[in-house]
Amino acid sequence: MSWLPQFSPLTVVxxxxxxxxLIGLAAASPRVGHVISYITSFLFLIGVWGLAxxxxxxxxxxxxxxxxxxxxxxxxxIEPLGLLFMLLSSTLWILATPYAIxxxxxxxxxxxxxxxxxxxxxxxxxxxxxxxxxxxTMFVFxxxxxxxxxxxxxxxxxxxxxxxxxxxxxxxxxxxxxLWMPAMIWVWAATGTMDFTPGGVLAGQVxxxxxxVLLVLFMFGTGKAALMPFHRWLPxxxxxxxxxxxxxxxxxxxxxxxxxxxxxxLYIFGLDYLRExxxxxxxxxxxxxxxxxxxxxxxxQDNLKARLAYSTVSQLAYIVVGxxxxxxxxxxxxxxxxxxxxxxxxxxxxxxxxxxxxTHKTQVSELDGLGRRMPFTMGAFFIGALCVIGLPPTGGxxxxxxxxxxxxDSGHAVVLxxxxxxxxxxxxxxxxxxxxxxxxxxxxxxxxxxxxxxxLMVVPLCLTALGTLVLFFVAQxxxxxxxxxxxxxxx
Amino acid sequence: MNMTLIDLLPFxxxxxLIASGIVALLPGxxxxxxxxxxxxxxxxxxxAFVLPAAIAGPPLAYPFGNxxxxxxxxxRVDAANAFVALLxxxxxxxxxxxxxxxxxxxxxxxxxxxxxxxxxxVAGLLGITLTGDTFNLFVFLEISxxxxxxxxxxxxxxRALLAAFRYLIMGTVGATFLLxxxxxxxxxxxxxxxxxxxxxxxxxxxxxAVRAALAFIIVGMGLKLALLPLHLWLxxxxxxxxxxxxxxxxxxxxxxxxxxxxxxxxxxxxxxYSFVVVPLAAVLMVLAxxxxxxxxxxAMFQIHMKRMLAYSSVAQVGYMVLGVALATATGLTAAFxxxxxxALIKTALFMAxxxxxxxxxxxxxxxxRGLGRQMPWSFTAxxxxxxxxxGIPTTAGFISKWYLVLASIEVGAWWLVVLIxxxxxxxxxxxxxxxxxxxxxxxxxxxxxxxxxxxxxLIPTWFVVALNFYFGLDTRLTVGASMAAAEALxxxxxxxx
Numbered sequence: 001m002s003w004l005p006q007f008s009p010l011t012v013v014x015x016x017x018x019x020x021x022l023i024g025l026a027a028a029s030p031r032v033g034h035v036i037s038y039i040t041s042f043l044f045l046i047g048v049w050g051l052a053x054x055x056x057x058x059x060x061x062x063x064x065x066x067x068x069x070x071x072x073x074x075x076x077x078i079e080p081l082g083l084l085f086m087l088l089s090s091t092l093w094i095l096a097t098p099y100a101i102x103x104x105x106x107x108x109x110x111x112x113x114x115x116x117x118x119x120x121x122x123x124x125x126x127x128x129x130x131x132x133x134x135x136x137t138m139f140v141f142x143x144x145x146x147x148x149x150x151x152x153x154x155x156x157x158x159x160x161x162x163x164x165x166x167x168x169x170x171x172x173x174x175x176x177x178x179l180w181m182p183a184m185i186w187v188w189a190a191t192g193t194m195d196f197t198p199g200g201v202l203a204g205q206v207x208x209x210x211x212x213v214l215l216v217l218f219m220f221g222t223g224k225a226a227l228m229p230f231h232r233w234l235p236x237x238x239x240x241x242x243x244x245x246x247x248x249x250x251x252x253x254x255x256x257x258x259x260x261x262x263x264x265x266l267y268i269f270g271l272d273y274l275r276e277x278x279x280x281x282x283x284x285x286x287x288x289x290x291x292x293x294x295x296x297x298x299x300x301q302d303n304l305k306a307r308l309a310y311s312t313v314s315q316l317a318y319i320v321v322g323x324x325x326x327x328x329x330x331x332x333x334x335x336x337x338x339x340x341x342x343x344x345x346x347x348x349x350x351x352x353x354x355x356x357x358x359t360h361k362t363q364v365s366e367l368d369g370l371g372r373r374m375p376f377t378m379g380a381f382f383i384g385a386l387c388v389i390g391l392p393p394t395g396g397x398x399x400x401x402x403x404x405x406x407x408x409d410s411g412h413a414v415v416l417x418x419x420x421x422x423x424x425x426x427x428x429x430x431x432x433x434x435x436x437x438x439x440x441x442x443x444x445x446x447x448x449x450x451x452x453x454x455x456l457m458v459v460p461l462c463l464t465a466l467g468t469l470v471l472f473f474v475a476q477x478x479x480x481x482x483x484x485x486x487x488x489x490x491x
Numbered sequence: 492m493n494m495t496l497i498d499l500l501p502f503x504x505x506x507x508l509i510a511s512g513i514v515a516l517l518p519g520x521x522x523x524x525x526x527x528x529x530x531x532x533x534x535x536x537x538x539a540f541v542l543p544a545a546i547a548g549p550p551l552a553y554p555f556g557n558x559x560x561x562x563x564x565x566x567r568v569d570a571a572n573a574f575v576a577l578l579x580x581x582x583x584x585x586x587x588x589x590x591x592x593x594x595x596x597x598x599x600x601x602x603x604x605x606x607x608x609x610x611x612x613v614a615g616l617l618g619i620t621l622t623g624d625t626f627n628l629f630v631f632l633e634i635s636x637x638x639x640x641x642x643x644x645x646x647x648x649x650r651a652l653l654a655a656f657r658y659l660i661m662g663t664v665g666a667t668f669l670l671x672x673x674x675x676x677x678x679x680x681x682x683x684x685x686x687x688x689x690x691x692x693x694x695x696x697x698x699x700a701v702r703a704a705l706a707f708i709i710v711g712m713g714l715k716l717a718l719l720p721l722h723l724w725l726x727x728x729x730x731x732x733x734x735x736x737x738x739x740x741x742x743x744x745x746x747x748x749x750x751x752x753x754x755x756x757x758x759x760x761x762x763x764y765s766f767v768v769v770p771l772a773a774v775l776m777v778l779a780x781x782x783x784x785x786x787x788x789x790a791m792f793q794i795h796m797k798r799m800l801a802y803s804s805v806a807q808v809g810y811m812v813l814g815v816a817l818a819t820a821t822g823l824t825a826a827f828x829x830x831x832x833x834a835l836i837k838t839a840l841f842m843a844x845x846x847x848x849x850x851x852x853x854x855x856x857x858x859x860r861g862l863g864r865q866m867p868w869s870f871t872a873x874x875x876x877x878x879x880x881x882g883i884p885t886t887a888g889f890i891s892k893w894y895l896v897l898a899s900i901e902v903g904a905w906w907l908v909v910l911i912x913x914x915x916x917x918x919x920x921x922x923x924x925x926x927x928x929x930x931x932x933x934x935x936x937x938x939x940x941x942x943x944x945x946x947x948x949l950i951p952t953w954f955v956v957a958l959n960f961y962f963g964l965d966t967r968l969t970v971g972a973s974m975a976a977a978e979a980l981x982x983x984x985x986x987x988x
Contacts, residue, residue: 069890069966140884154931162931173919177881182912185893189900 004050009063009076009131012047012086013141016040016124020117027113034101037116041094044123048090055083056481062133072194074140075133079196080484081266081335082130085259088342089130091467092251093123095460099350100243102456106357109241115155119244121148126252130259135184135194135268138260139176142224145256146172149248153240164239171233172223179221183214187268196263198485200270211269212279218264219283224257225320227283228290231313238305242353245305250345254312255338258319262334265323266485274326284324288418291317295425302363304352307429308345314422315341315388321415322403330406332482337399339478340387343468344396347384348430350461351377354453364433369442371434373451376458378437380465385430387468390423395471402479496544499537500553500566503576504617504631506533507583511610515603520595523606528587530610534617535580538573545573546975550984552623560623561684567623567984570975571827575750576620577972578831582742583613585958586838589951590735593845597647597733605645609739612638616747625673625759626683628751632669632715635747636662639740643732654727661724665714672707675700676759686984688759696768705769708755715748718812719782722805729801730854734845737797741804741841742834749811749830753823756815757980766818775816780910782809787917791924796844796854799921800837803880806914807833813907814895821898823977824970829891831969832879835959836888839876842952843869846944856925861934863926865941868949870929872956877922879959882915886963890970 007015019040026032054060055078062077100119104112125148128141146169154165188194191205202211223230237249265274274280291314298310315337322334354377355361355370371378383394390400400423407416452458471478510530517523545551550569554560568576598605615635622628640662644655677683679700680691695701710721717725725745729737756765766772786806793799807829814826846869848854851862863870879886882893892911899907943949962969 066964068885068964069893069970074885136884143883166927174916177919178912178916182896182908185896185900185908189897 004046006050006054007047010065013127015044015047016120020120023113023117030112033113033116037097040120041097045090045094048086074137076131077133080481085130088339089126089252092346095463096247098456099460102454103243103353106454118148118152122248122252126256129256152244153237161239164236167236168233175221175223175230179217183217196267200268200273203270203273208276212277215277215279222257222260224253225261226313226316234313235309238309246346246349250349251342254316258316261320262323271326280324287317287320288415291422295422299429302365304364308348325406325410327406327410328486329402333399333402333406335482336478340395340399343464344384344387347380347464351381354457358453367433367436368440371438380461382434383465389426393472394468395475398475497553503534503537504614506530507610508614511607515607517603520602523603524591527606531584535584538577538580542573542577546570561682561687564627565623566621569979571979572620574972574976576617578834579616579743582834586739589842592947593735598645608638608641616743619747623685624683629670632666642736643728645733646731648731651731654731658724658728665711668707668711672704675704685759705760712748712752716745717805717808718778719785726798726801730797738838738841742838746830746834753815758983762818772816775812779809779813783914787914790921794856800840817898820977821901824973825894825898827973827976828894832887832891836879839955843873846948846952849944850941856928859929860932863930866943869944872952874926875956881918887959890966
């Protein structure tokens with residue numbers, strides 16, 4: 001991508017923040033705000049993809065923005081995992097922008113400038129997390145991400161939205177300040193560094209007993225990865241308008257969570273050290289438990305968005321399990337699942353929002369025969385579901401393939417069985433909505449003929465569904481990018 | 492005439508002291524304010540020049556009237572008191588920016604007397620900070636205390652009178668304890684000069700009068716510092732004083748008391764005596780932790796915002812005393828850092844509350860329902876300063892908590908780290924309550940429309956909020972000076988020149 005303009009990592013992180021500021025300043029005219037949203041997401045896309053070229057050839061070093069105390073700085077650098085996360089987020093953002101504009105204007109929402117400004121800030125914060133060169137930088141942007149998405153969750157202003165938003169913020173802040181921050185300080189006190197280093201910084205510096213405690217603090221402190229019992233914020237966040245659920249609570253926020261888990265496993269603990277720790281197994285089984293229980297809960301949700309939310313909790317646990325297996329293959333699988341699940345889940349949420357705008361239906365049991373009215377939406381839903389389940393011809397099959405192989409390699413039979421069982425459960429709760437829509441007869445009062453949601457919404461969801469199909473064929477590139485983590489990083 | 496820095500040194504105190512006499516006579520409102528501002532600025536500028544010299548070299552000594560110590564009064568300035576003096580003079584100038592609008596609605600008639608009292612309080616606090624003579628310290632303590640009682644009594648609410656009276660009783664008890672302690676020291680050593688005392692006291696380690704002196708001084712300063720359980724005067728005094736006075740006192744008065752306590756513990760008595768011979772560290776640590784918890788806990792349930800912030804101050808004093816009680820270089824650095832940073836944090840918070848009160852006349856939480864949209868700038872300032880008191884990275888509050896946690900880890904006190912984090916989470920709660928009430932509750936039907944606070948209040952408030960972020964990112968001044976202060980306290984003055 002060398003023909004794209006090259007910005008520094010800081011510039012890329014700042015693009016959405018500046019966009020948010022401009023949207024805020026242009027608050028008087030929502031139309032101008034929409035144009036700025038388009039431009040910002042476009043510039044961000046160019047910035048991230050422009051970084052990919054030089055990053056792959058190793059030309060982007062560490063960019064220290066400001067040193068707060070000696071050895072403690074706000075600094076950015078690019079490594080494969082963060083690059084992958086941002087390639088995903090920037091691509092989906094540009095698709096989510098028209099969708100969000102279509103949804104918010106047709107859904108009769110007010111206070112749009114605030115919405116789009118916070119939306120942009122959340123993306124900028126996610127970029128900060130992805131490109132962070134040390135724990136402190138990561139923590140700062142992680143908190144910005146929590147706080148900036150709070151107004152989005154509470155956006156419609158109802159009592160229910162406020163309650164949901166409160167649970168959301170309380171859980172994310174308390175876990176990060178109460179668990180993550182002490183762990184960060186501990187790492188600093190024990191090793192004298194907070195920088196992410198390939199292979200980890202703890203081995204030889206921190207006793208395995210202390211490392212075991214650190215692991216628990218970090219993994220449960222990363223509330224955004226939604227390990228039980230700190231998963232409640234994610235279903236609560238579903239009161240948000242659907243574009244928020246789609247881009248933020250299926251991609252930017254939750255992927256930031258599992259990204260942090262993977263990044264800490266690879267660059268703070270190191271996989272070899274991770275295998276020695278007493279609590280790795282414990283976290284592994286908590287994640288496995290989360291994976292299965294969330295799937296079971298999802299089966300009983302009639303509300304479509306709630307079902308998708310629990311499905312997300314379960315899929316995030318796949319990735320945490322991948323990290324805790326501490327084998328290279330499963331870590332790579334985890335990174336790829338971030339990408340595949342991102343495309344699949346955003347498609348599903350886009351569809352849920354399109355259904356709501358077109359028909360005001362929110363329950364799975366109301367979808368009977370809807371496929372005849374909204375063939376594109378429900379077709380995309382079907383493809384998205386295939387991707388999340390992990391069936392060909394979608395990209396999801398490859399990430400699950402590597403995760404399962406990783407479990408097999410490391411000899412965790414229980415985890416292997418859990419992966420397979422959970423996949424069966426996925427089929428049981430993700431396919432019925434599509435099957436109902438296409439196979440069941442519509443209710444008697446449904447008018448015949450095509451009545452899709454506005455094209456601003458339908459086109460993006462078709463594109464993301466198409467994306468999952470394309471990923472089936474280009475998954476190898478993702479694998480190779482991730483594999484670079486283990487042979488000397490980028491360059 | 493060629494004046495050196497040493498010659499200018501006493502003018503840090505003398506400028507406000509002399510100006511106060513002039514201001515008392517000035518008519519109207521603008522003129523007293525301008526003169527007060529100039530005096531505080533002059534003090535701050537001299538203090539800013541003194542600090543680098545004090546950090547770089549040996550303590551600066553200025554004998555009054557050329558009477559050599561220990562016979563005359565001597566000002567003796569090292570990094571520790573130069574830093575505190577800069578803080579006090581600087582904060583008084585910064586809070587003054589905010590004063591004209593705020594004082595105008597709260598105090599009727601001419602303002603000459605009010606500003607004169609303010610300058611007396613400033614001069615008193617600076618005198619306490621710079622002096623190297625224990626009795627002189629007591630005199631300045633009385634000057635600043637009497638001035639602050641009067642300033643608090645200016646509050647519009649009639650309960651301000653009772654609060655001022657209560658503070659007067661408690662403050663006088665505290666000052667008397669200090670005086671008794673000083674008298675014991677004078678009785679046993681025959682000297683009042685701190686450096687001289689530091690030389691003579693090691694021989695008197697087993698003297699019970701010396702022990703009693705330390706106890707009296709610690710309790711006396713504990714009262715002025717509002718260290719739990721001696722904090723009872725503080726919540727009402729802060730809550731009912733005029734907003735400007737609250738903002739000023741919150742940033743300066745308790746900080747100076749903490750400095751005096753540290754000065755006596757480390758320089759006059761030396762750490763070995765205070766912490767090894769007398770088990771002061773354990774006592775201070777228990778009280779500090781109790782203060783951190785009780786203060787935060789009570790703050791969580793206050794319905795009056797100024798009282799809430801006042802209880803939060805009790806908790807923050809706990810952090811500072813904890814740093815002193817750890818008695819290590821890092822611990823003292825943390826104490827001085829928090830002394831400085833907390834001044835910025837609390838002043839910003841009280842200013843933001845003052846902005847809100849300027850329009851609404853109330854600081855009760857339920858009167859603020861739904862006000863966030865009507866006064867967005869005031870509440871955003873409050874929220875940002877709130878981040879600093881919680882200790883989120885990139886704010887000043889983070890830096891001091893960071894050092895405090897490092898100091899705790901250094902001595903292997905992991906349980907302290909846990910306690911600091913729990914109290915930080917409690918701070919999240921009490922700050923959050925305000926934000927939620929202002930932004931996420933409906934404005935009650937029939938409530939009057941309120942305009943945003945005037946720029947004359949908002950600009951200084953945001954200036955202090957910005958300082959919170961500035962000192963959260965650029966730590967060269969604060970960390971550098973705090974480390975030098977800690978070192979100065981731990982090495983001592985090495986006797987008389």
